[in-house]
Amino acid sequence: MSEIEGIYTIFLREIIRFWRDKSRLVSSLVQPLLFLIVFGGGFSFVRLGSINYQTFLFPGVVAISVVGISIASGVSVIWDREFGFLKEILVAPISRTSIFIGKALGGCATALVQGIIILSLSFIIGIPITLNSFVVSIFLMALISLGLVSVGLIIASLVETLESFGMIMNFIIFPLIFLSGAFFPLQEAPEWLRIISLVNPLTYGVEAIRYTIIGFSSIPFSLSLTIITAFSFATILLGGIAFSRQK
Amino acid sequence: MNIVETFKLTKKFNGLVAVNNVSLKIKEGEIFGLLGPNGAGKTTLISMLCTLLRPTSGTAKVNGFDIVKQQNEVRKSIGIVFQESSLDNRLTGRENLKMHAGLYGVPKNERKRRIDEVLKLVGLYERANELVKNYSGGMKRRLEIARGLIHYPKVLFLDEPTLGLDPQTREHIWEYIKKLAERERITILLTTHYMEEADALCDRVAIMDHGEIKVVDTPENLKNSLEGDAITLEVNNSKKFLERMRKIKSIKKIHAEENKISITVKNAEKLAPKILELARKNKILVNSISIRKPGLGDVFLHYTGREIGEEIGESKEMLKRRSRVL
Numbered sequence: 311m312s313e314i315e316g317i318y319t320i321f322l323r324e325i326i327r328f329w330r331d332k333s334r335l336v337s338s339l340v341q342p343l344l345f346l347i348v349f350g351g352g353f354s355f356v357r358l359g360s361i362n363y364q365t366f367l368f369p370g371v372v373a374i375s376v377v378g379i380s381i382a383s384g385v386s387v388i389w390d391r392e393f394g395f396l397k398e399i400l401v402a403p404i405s406r407t408s409i410f411i412g413k414a415l416g417g418c419a420t421a422l423v424q425g426i427i428i429l430s431l432s433f434i435i436g437i438p439i440t441l442n443s444f445v446v447s448i449f450l451m452a453l454i455s456l457g458l459v460s461v462g463l464i465i466a467s468l469v470e471t472l473e474s475f476g477m478i479m480n481f482i483i484f485p486l487i488f489l490s491g492a493f494f495p496l497q498e499a500p501e502w503l504r505i506i507s508l509v510n511p512l513t514y515g516v517e518a519i520r521y522t523i524i525g526f527s528s529i530p531f532s533l534s535l536t537i538i539t540a541f542s543f544a545t546i547l548l549g550g551i552a553f554s555r556q557k
Numbered sequence: 558m559n560i561v562e563t564f565k566l567t568k569k570f571n572g573l574v575a576v577n578n579v580s581l582k583i584k585e586g587e588i589f590g591l592l593g594p595n596g597a598g599k600t601t602l603i604s605m606l607c608t609l610l611r612p613t614s615g616t617a618k619v620n621g622f623d624i625v626k627q628q629n630e631v632r633k634s635i636g637i638v639f640q641e642s643s644l645d646n647r648l649t650g651r652e653n654l655k656m657h658a659g660l661y662g663v664p665k666n667e668r669k670r671r672i673d674e675v676l677k678l679v680g681l682y683e684r685a686n687e688l689v690k691n692y693s694g695g696m697k698r699r700l701e702i703a704r705g706l707i708h709y710p711k712v713l714f715l716d717e718p719t720l721g722l723d724p725q726t727r728e729h730i731w732e733y734i735k736k737l738a739e740r741e742r743i744t745i746l747l748t749t750h751y752m753e754e755a756d757a758l759c760d761r762v763a764i765m766d767h768g769e770i771k772v773v774d775t776p777e778n779l780k781n782s783l784e785g786d787a788i789t790l791e792v793n794n795s796k797k798f799l800e801r802m803r804k805i806k807s808i809k810k811i812h813a814e815e816n817k818i819s820i821t822v823k824n825a826e827k828l829a830p831k832i833l834e835l836a837r838k839n840k841i842l843v844n845s846i847s848i849r850k851p852g853l854g855d856v857f858l859h860y861t862g863r864e865i866g867e868e869i870g871e872s873k874e875m876l877k878r879r880s881r882v883l
Contacts, residue, residue, distance in 0.1 A: 398660075401607055401609060
C-alpha cells in the first residue's frame, strides 16, 4: 500500500513540474510540427498508391512525437541528483523499484500529453480518425513511451552529468526517429535500410499506429504489437534492475 | 534506553578509512552532537545510520532496528536534514511537505493538520504557498527541518544544520531546534564543526577526528576535564615574578616565555587580584592581564592535538563522490 502511495507521489511530482514548465511542452511540440509541415508540405506531390504522402506521414509523426520527450524525461533523475532532491527520495521508506515506476509513469504521462495534441491535429489536417482508433493510438503511444522513458532512466542512472546525458540522448534520438519508417514506406526502401529499420523497436510502434489510423502498414499489426510490448516490458525490467542496483 | 547504538561501525573507501570502529550509545530524548572538522567522518557516519551507505564492517541499531537488515524500519524511524539542500525548488513549501507525507505514508486524514503543525513550529506557515526557489537560505533550512519531522520520527539527524548561514540566522535555527526537541520529544543527532553550536545545543558531545571518536561527554564535563582557566600576564621582569608566584598553591601550571607568563588555575577570577597584589608588593610592572575560560575548542585541541579549523587533506571532489548514492 505504502509502495503504491510512494509511486503515486513521485508520479504526481513529475506532473506538477511538467505543468509548471509549459515552455517545455511548447518547445517539444516544435519538432513534430516541423516534420508535418516541412515534409508533409514539401513532399505533397508524392503518392503512395492510393494515399498521399501527408496521410502516410501523419501516423509516423504521431508515433515519433513521444520519442524525444520520453527519453528526455530521464533527465529529471540527473536534476534531482544535482539539486540534492534525489537523497530525499532515496532515504524514504519505499523501494528503488517504486521510485523507478513512479518516474517512468510520470514521464510517460507527460509524453502522452504531447502525443495526444499531435494526434488531435488529424482533425485539422483532414485525416479522419474514429474514436476507436484514437483510443488505440493513445494506448500504443503509451507503450512506446514507457519503453523509451525506461531507456532514458537507465541512461540517467549510468551517467553523471547533464552534458553527457544530453549527448547520449541526441545520439540515440535521431537514428531512432529517422530509421523508424516514419518518413518512408519500408517495403519501398533499399534492403540495407529496411534491415536497419527492422532492428529499431520504434519501427514497430510506427507501423502499429499507422495501421490503427490509416489501415496501412508494411508489418502485420499483431507482430508490431507483440514486439513493442516485449520491448517496453524488457526496458522496464532492465530499468528496475538498474535502479535497484545503484547504491 | 539507547535509541541509537553503534557497534564497531567502520566504513572504508578504497582503502581510506572514513569511519573507524565507532561504538556510540545515544540516549532517547537527548541532543547529541558529533563535533569534528570537515573530513572527520561525521557525514559518513550519519549516512550509514540513515541507510544511505552500507558499513564495511560493524553495524548499528536505530530505534531497535538494524541499519543493514531492517532498512525500511530504520527509514520510517528517522528524519534527516542533509548538509546540502534536498528540496524541490520548483514546488512550494507546502508541496514539498505533502510529497514527504506521501513518501512516508502518513495517514491521509492526518496530513494537513500535521503539515500545518510543523510549518508553524518553524515559523513558515504564512510563506508555505510560495515556491521554494524564492526562499532564503535560512527558510530553506527551516523547511527541511519541518519536513524531517512530518512522519513523527524517533530520531532526527541534522548534518551541519547551520552550515553557510549568517550568524543571526544560525541563532534562529538553534532556537527552533531547541523548541522542537522540547515539543516533539525527539532524539536529535547533529553534526557540526562549530564549537558554539555544540556548546549551545547539545546535551552530550562526541569529539570526532580521523574517523574516530576521541571522547564523549557533556560540554560542561568536557570543559571541566581540562586543567582549568588560563591567565596570561605581560610583565617587565618575568624571572623575578615567576619565583614569587611559585608559592601560590592554587596555580596548577605556570609557563614563562620572555615577558609573557601563562598560568593555568582552577578559578581565575579569584586568583587574578591576588596576583596583581603580589606584583605590586614586589614592584613588578604588569603591562597586561587576560583571563580565558576554556571552550570546546580547547577541549578539541586537548584531545586531538590540533585546532578544529585545520582541515584534513581531502579534496572536495572526493567528498562529493563519496556522498553520491545513485
